[in-house]
Amino acid sequence: MQQTPASRLSANRARLGHKVRYALRHPGRVVPYLRRAGRDALLRLRHGGDHIAYYRAVMASDTARSPEAAVGGAASAERWLAIGQMQFDYLLAHGLRPQDRLLEIGCGNLRAGWRFIQHLDAGHYYGIDISPDILIEAKKTLVRYGLQDKLPYLTPVDDLKLDFLPDGAFTVVHAHSVFSHSPLHVIDECLAHVGRILAPGGFFDFTFDRTEAAEHQVLGEDFYYRTETLTRLAARHGLVARFMDDWERLPHGQSKLRVTHAVATTA
Numbered sequence: 093m094q095q096t097p098a099s100r101l102s103a104n105r106a107r108l109g110h111k112v113r114y115a116l117r118h119p120g121r122v123v124p125y126l127r128r129a130g131r132d133a134l135l136r137l138r139h140g141g142d143h144i145a146y147y148r149a150v151m152a153s154d155t156a157r158s159p160e161a162a163v164g165g166a167a168s169a170e171r172w173l174a175i176g177q178m179q180f181d182y183l184l185a186h187g188l189r190p191q192d193r194l195l196e197i198g199c200g201n202l203r204a205g206w207r208f209i210q211h212l213d214a215g216h217y218y219g220i221d222i223s224p225d226i227l228i229e230a231k232k233t234l235v236r237y238g239l240q241d242k243l244p245y246l247t248p249v250d251d252l253k254l255d256f257l258p259d260g261a262f263t264v265v266h267a268h269s270v271f272s273h274s275p276l277h278v279i280d281e282c283l284a285h286v287g288r289i290l291a292p293g294g295f296f297d298f299t300f301d302r303t304e305a306a307e308h309q310v311l312g313e314d315f316y317y318r319t320e321t322l323t324r325l326a327a328r329h330g331l332v333a334r335f336m337d338d339w340e341r342l343p344h345g346q347s348k349l350r351v352t353h354a355v356a357t358t359a
């Protein structure tokens with residue numbers, strides 16, 4: 093049974109000591125890290141404090157090099173398939189039905205999306221992403237898997253207000269490895285609005301990089317949160333967040349929360 097190792101939960105990757113120890117353990121990763129840090133510094137300078145514009149530029153640069161790596165770090169087709177399968181199998185085990193209406197936030201190049209689209213009735217999948225470059229790759233994935241008849245929606249966005257989507261439209265909302273790249277104000281915006289588009293009884297699953305130490309971020313790209321920060325944020329927007337223990341058993345470094353409408357209790 094896979095569990096997140098304690099060392100992973102207590103590490104603060106922003107600290108110099110952590111970086112030095114990591115570099116000594118993985119000397120081959122030092123030059124790529126420095127190259128990435130340099131590029132990110134330039135992009136941050138160009139986009140000021142606008143995280144979405146900055147991260148969109150990161151995605152454009154990463155996608156140009158490798159769409160598989162842009163959504164998952166390692167540029168391997170096997171890993172791309174395996175992580176998509178893991179997301180799909182998990183939701184299937186949690187009862188995903190063809191008639192569900194699924195919104196995928198940060199759908200990338202449809203690593204999991206193509207499997208959702210294949211499973212769902214035509215027109216029942218909606219993918220949104222801040223990166224036009226990765227959405228062009230998503231279109232290629234649709235063609236590769238022959239999913240044209242499923243008529244999925246793919247839309248670029250520049251915020252998570254979800255204001256262009258109808259009330260109560262989605263029974264399932266899914267965001268995998270998106271909040272692991274999001275500052276808290278982006279997550280807050282999403283939680284402030286997701287309740288409106290969630291159908292009664294629907295749920296919103298998202299993964300996040302969990303820490304049990306101080307919350308921190310690396311290069312403005314990777315963000316580490318304590319579970320209670322996110323559950324409290326959800327509560328502030330009238331939502332209930334539940335930690336998904338069964339996800340922890342899977343070979344994936346992130347944790348998962350499931351958010352639902354708070355059910356009114358009768359006295």
Ligand SMILES: C[S@@+](CC[C@H](N)C(=O)[O-])C[C@H]1O[C@@H](n2cnc3c(N)ncnc32)[C@H](O)[C@@H]1O
Binds near residue numbers: 198199221226252
């Ligand atoms: C690590 S990739 C994961 C993609 C996909 N969920 C998957 O599992 O393959 C993160 C994706 O989220 C998108 N993204 C990041 N922040 C976002 C935001 N605030 N709103 C929508 N998409 C976002 C990125 O452009 C990228 O495509």
